Amino acid sequence: MEKVLLLIFFIPTLIFCQDDNVIIEKTRKDKEKEIFVNDLIAKMTLMEKIGQMNQYSNFYDFTGPYPKNFVDSLKFEQLKQGLVGSVLNVSGVKKVKKMQKLVIDNSRMKIPLLFALDVIHGFQTINPIPLAESASWNLELIQKSASIAAKEAASAGINWTFAPMVDITRDPRWGRIMEGAGEDPYLGSKIAVARIKGFQGNNLEDPLTIAACAKHFAAYGFAESGRDYNTVDVGLKTLHNVILPPFKAAAEAEVATFMNSFNELNGIPATGNSFLQKDILKGDWNFKGFVVSDWGSIGEMIAHGYTKDLKSAAKSAITAGCDMDMMSSAYILNLKSLVDKNQIKINLIDDAVKRILYLKYDLGLFKDPFKYCSEDRENKNILNAQNRKISLDIAKEAIVLLKNDENILPLKKTGLKIALIGDLADDKDSPLGNWRANGPKNSAISVLEAMERVNKNILVYESGPSLVNKSTYFQGELDINYSDTSGTNKAIRLASRSDVVVAVMGEHGLQSGEGRSRAKINLPGIQESFLKEIYKANNKVILVLMNGRPLDLSWVDENIPAVVEAWQLGTMSGEAISSVLFGDYNPSGKLPVSFPRSLGQVPIYYNHKSTGRPGPSDNVFWSHFNDEKNDPLYPFGYGLSYTNFKYTNLKVEKLGDSSIEVNLMVENTGNRSGQEVVQLYIRDSFSSTTRPVKELKRFKKLFFEKGERKDISFNLNYDDLGFLNDDGKLFFENGKFEIMVGGSSITALSQVIEISSSKE
Numbered sequence: 001m002e003k004v005l006l007l008i009f010f011i012p013t014l015i016f017c018q019d020d021n022v023i024i025e026k027t028r029k030d031k032e033k034e035i036f037v038n039d040l041i042a043k044m045t046l047m048e049k050i051g052q053m054n055q056y057s058n059f060y061d062f063t064g065p066y067p068k069n070f071v072d073s074l075k076f077e078q079l080k081q082g083l084v085g086s087v088l089n090v091s092g093v094k095k096v097k098k099m100q101k102l103v104i105d106n107s108r109m110k111i112p113l114l115f116a117l118d119v120i121h122g123f124q125t126i127n128p129i130p131l132a133e134s135a136s137w138n139l140e141l142i143q144k145s146a147s148i149a150a151k152e153a154a155s156a157g158i159n160w161t162f163a164p165m166v167d168i169t170r171d172p173r174w175g176r177i178m179e180g181a182g183e184d185p186y187l188g189s190k191i192a193v194a195r196i197k198g199f200q201g202n203n204l205e206d207p208l209t210i211a212a213c214a215k216h217f218a219a220y221g222f223a224e225s226g227r228d229y230n231t232v233d234v235g236l237k238t239l240h241n242v243i244l245p246p247f248k249a250a251a252e253a254e255v256a257t258f259m260n261s262f263n264e265l266n267g268i269p270a271t272g273n274s275f276l277q278k279d280i281l282k283g284d285w286n287f288k289g290f291v292v293s294d295w296g297s298i299g300e301m302i303a304h305g306y307t308k309d310l311k312s313a314a315k316s317a318i319t320a321g322c323d324m325d326m327m328s329s330a331y332i333l334n335l336k337s338l339v340d341k342n343q344i345k346i347n348l349i350d351d352a353v354k355r356i357l358y359l360k361y362d363l364g365l366f367k368d369p370f371k372y373c374s375e376d377r378e379n380k381n382i383l384n385a386q387n388r389k390i391s392l393d394i395a396k397e398a399i400v401l402l403k404n405d406e407n408i409l410p411l412k413k414t415g416l417k418i419a420l421i422g423d424l425a426d427d428k429d430s431p432l433g434n435w436r437a438n439g440p441k442n443s444a445i446s447v448l449e450a451m452e453r454v455n456k457n458i459l460v461y462e463s464g465p466s467l468v469n470k471s472t473y474f475q476g477e478l479d480i481n482y483s484d485t486s487g488t489n490k491a492i493r494l495a496s497r498s499d500v501v502v503a504v505m506g507e508h509g510l511q512s513g514e515g516r517s518r519a520k521i522n523l524p525g526i527q528e529s530f531l532k533e534i535y536k537a538n539n540k541v542i543l544v545l546m547n548g549r550p551l552d553l554s555w556v557d558e559n560i561p562a563v564v565e566a567w568q569l570g571t572m573s574g575e576a577i578s579s580v581l582f583g584d585y586n587p588s589g590k591l592p593v594s595f596p597r598s599l600g601q602v603p604i605y606y607n608h609k610s611t612g613r614p615g616p617s618d619n620v621f622w623s624h625f626n627d628e629k630n631d632p633l634y635p636f637g638y639g640l641s642y643t644n645f646k647y648t649n650l651k652v653e654k655l656g657d658s659s660i661e662v663n664l665m666v667e668n669t670g671n672r673s674g675q676e677v678v679q680l681y682i683r684d685s686f687s688s689t690t691r692p693v694k695e696l697k698r699f700k701k702l703f704f705e706k707g708e709r710k711d712i713s714f715n716l717n718y719d720d721l722g723f724l725n726d727d728g729k730l731f732f733e734n735g736k737f738e739i740m741v742g743g744s745s746i747t748a749l750s751q752v753i754e755i756s757s758s759k760e
């Protein structure tokens with residue numbers, strides 16, 4: 001008894017002491033860092049300072065347009081003189097070492113370079129594209145996925161990734177929807193933090209972690225008509241409540257850097273936008289890291305019609321809080337004369353340089369500029385079995401079962417004849433998706449390979465017509481209407497002679513991503529008409545989709561009995577798909593984004609407002625389409641399983657004066673074990689500003705044995721029920737709130753609770 005009492009007494013004290021020590025240690029380290037960096041800055045010339053704010057790509061792997069007058073030899077001279085602070089797209093220990101050595105051996109201040117790369121969903125072991133990973137709703141796995149990406153990249157000399165992309169978007173036409181977490185600010189915030197923790201670990205000094213970058217600040221995902229780089233015009237309420245939350249969560253999670261964006265926001269390009277970078281990010285949120293421009297985005301302010309030349313673009317960007325210039329050469333060419341002529345204050349430059357040097361210090365580069373250059377780590381840590389295993393785990397959980405009539409899936413492993421059709425089934429490259437960093441070409445496991453491993457004897461493959469002209473696809477425009485129809489008849493004959501057809505269709509891996517907006521979101525090329533012919537020959541069709549965005553699947557949904565959304569799942573793609581098709585893994589993914597019935601519904605998202613005429617009504621005067629339903633084909637949060645989950649016993653109660661407790665029971669009523677994502681949504685019935693009809697506020701992904709029941713409990717703070725006003729301040733108002741729970745945004749149960757709290 002005494003021991004127990006003693007423990008109870010000591011534990012809080014111990015925790016307190018530990019926390020205290022951590023804070024004291026952190027303060028001591030911060031102080032040391034400040035002294036070191038201030039000392040360094042005091043010794044630097046103005047040009048050396050400006051050099052730290054200058055970033056170039058290597059001279060062969062461009063991820064943006066090639067700038068005019070880009071002279072390689074000049075850049076080498078600048079590197080030697082310490083006039084470059086960071087390079088992107090240089091990786092591999094040998095290359096990184098060589099370039100770092102050039103700087104350390106030749107420059108006066110010997111300040112190491114930051115080596116950046118778009119490690120978006122893996123370095124060489126390619127994980128599912130971020131939109132797919134988001135469909136797993138498994139934050140732990142998402143974090144692990146980012147951590148293996150970081151480990152591989154760090155072992156190849158990289159110390160900074162331009163990820164995560166945390167842009168919320170409601171537009172499947174936008175090619176970069178594949179790079180984010182979908183349409184919801186709450187899910188998006190959780191995923192942003194998981195990814196940052198995965199990349200950065202607990203300590204950037206760890207040589208297997210890298211600095212992360214929250215991008216693109218801000219509102220890039222709201223480009224008009226989903227056309228990349230297009231204009232953005234959104235109100236402050238949408239900005240604060242929908243677009244900014246994942247960025248704020250990233251800042252709170254101490255992401256090392258931010259990247260601004262190509263778009264203008266309400267008339268001011270994001271790169272030159274003080275409201276975003278100075279007032280909100282570095283002001284309200286007190287962000288201590290630095291902001292890098294997007295590729296050439298400082299210079300692009302001229303084309304925006306915002307600045308008259310590169311010099312005024314440089315002035316606008318630095319004044320607005322953009323610390324590093326990626327590929328515009330605007331800073332290196334102009335900042336000195338702007339300071340000399342007193343057009344900008346030197347403290348703007350000092351502040352930017354300090355932020356950049358802080359990161360170099362945190363990464364441990366001043367102690368050892370070659371810290372990321374271990375050949376041994378490079379040999380051991382890349383594409384190894386452990387990384388592939390994690391990649392496979394997340395690939396399986398990313399798959400969303402959209403339809404499964406009469407339980408046509410899972411397939412038996414013996415005693416039937418399967419026709420596998422579609423050239424994506426035999427494609428080892430497309431599943432790597434876009435932004436595949438150093439993922440080796442053709443390194444994914446294809447569906448054909450993986451299914452053959454299960455049982456070669458039950459499978460016959462025919463590619464049918466080609467999806468794209470593979471000889472022209474890489475950097476240029478994809479020839480998406482290309483169709484080499486040879487092979488069509490053979491494939492159809494095979495379908496008619498088989499018990500079941502597995503058709504693998506969708507987009508080529510490079511049909512989504514930057515610059516890959518689409519005005520049509522159907523199955524590209526002649527795939528849908530080919531699918532119709534297959535269906536005529538044999539209606540037992542399972543459609544496996546590979547795609548980087550929601551597609552228009554209306555005909556598919558009406559006719560095809562089973563649909564598996566397999567996105568682009570990376571290196572282990574085929575194995576993950578095969579394990580779902582044969583039932584070795586019970587699908588558990590849920591959509592992070594709504595799938596429209598037709599393009600005319602876009603933008604379509606679950607957390608829309610009610611309008612004054614929500615309907616349905618028996619007259620025509622309500623908010624609807626005359627030729628299409630209002631609701632999506634597949635809603636946000638939706639995804640089937642090979643088992644069923646039943647929701648009962650919802651009870652919502654107040655807990656003290658500032659929170660509520662939500663209890664419910666979920667039961668696995670089917671015949672197999674499986675995971676379910678239990679989702680909680682709220683609705684504020686009325687308030688001083690109109691609120692969405694549903695807002696996700698909590699979720700839990702849980703495993704259930706066959707027949708298992710679980711009591712599930714959620715706590716909500718009154719703050720979770722509030723909204724952000726036009727100044728970004730949180731507001732809570734008393735009133736009636738509906739609490740809804742279920743396995744999708746089409747919730748199963750709901751209860752209304754009235755709150756009248758002194759907190760209002």
Ligand code: BGC
Nearest residue numbers: 063064118162215294295514
């Ligand atoms: C993209 C960024 C990317 C950068 C560097 C730009 O075109 O918008 O997301 O990080 O290139 O590759």
